[in-house]
Amino acid sequence: MxxxxxxxxxxxxxxxxxxxxxxxxxxxxxxxxxxxxxxxxxxxxxxxxxxxxxxxxxxxxxxxxxxxxxxxxxxxxxxxxxxxxxxxxxxPDRHIENLDIVSVVITLPRKYRLVIHLYYYEGYKTAEISNIFEHQREHCPDTVKTSKGITERKDVGRMGR
Structure with missing residues (x-):
């Protein structure tokens, strides 16, 4: 070698x-x-x-x-x-009661899971996530906003950052 x-x-x-x-x-x-x-x-x-x-x-x-x-x-x-x-x-179990953040994220629709993961776990900002999802740049800010809204309703926002 x-x-x-x-x-x-x-x-x-x-x-x-x-x-x-x-x-x-x-x-x-x-x-x-x-x-x-x-x-x-x-x-x-x-x-x-x-x-x-x-x-x-x-x-x-x-x-x-x-x-x-x-x-x-x-x-x-x-x-x-x-x-x-x-x-x-x-x-994943679709009933969300007192579950940790991972369990909650897995219950989200698939298109929101990676966005939430990148935002909360990896610390990416919306603009950075848009760059990663190149072919969907114009829709990414809306997807991030919707994802954050869903997770905040399920208390992920308080468990995340």
Whole structure:
């Protein structure tokens, strides 16, 4: 193994250590079950390992990882396997009484989950979330506002930040 390979592996290990929890939390928030979230986690870091181009900076790197995580989650949901074999016990309970923030977020409609996760857990501002959701920029502020309204009605706003 050459010096370049060692440097690449060390750099990759540092990135995995830096973003592992975030990727798993995002996937779990979006998908609602640990098994699928762990599959997404593996896929995201496999894609990162194969990614050849350098990132502009740390924010570009993080945004790329978030974007790949979201797209991989969407692929899992659309997969024929998922449609045929939904895991019933992993479906979130729709009755919200004295649940923690994660349980509340999982009960939200899917399109709001990632927005809320990025806002409350990762500390992104509305404009930053709009940049991550590039193809939906014009709708993102409304989605963030709606998401925050839903979660505040369910007391997530007080549990979050």
């Amino acid at each position: 050459g010096d370049d390979d060692i440097v690449k592996r060390e750099h990759f290990a540092n990135i995995v250590n830096k973003y592992a929890d975030m990727v798993l939390r995002l996937a779990l928030t979006y998908l609602g079950n640990r098994a699928d979230a762990q599959d997404v986690y593996q896929d995201v870091f496999n894609k990162l390992f194969k990614y050849e181009r350098p990132f502009n900076d740390a924010e570009h790197e993080k945004a790329w990882i978030i974007r790949v995580t979201m797209n991989t989650c969407k692929y899992v949901i659309r997969s024929p396997w998922k449609k045929w074999f939904a895991v019933i016990e992993d479906m």
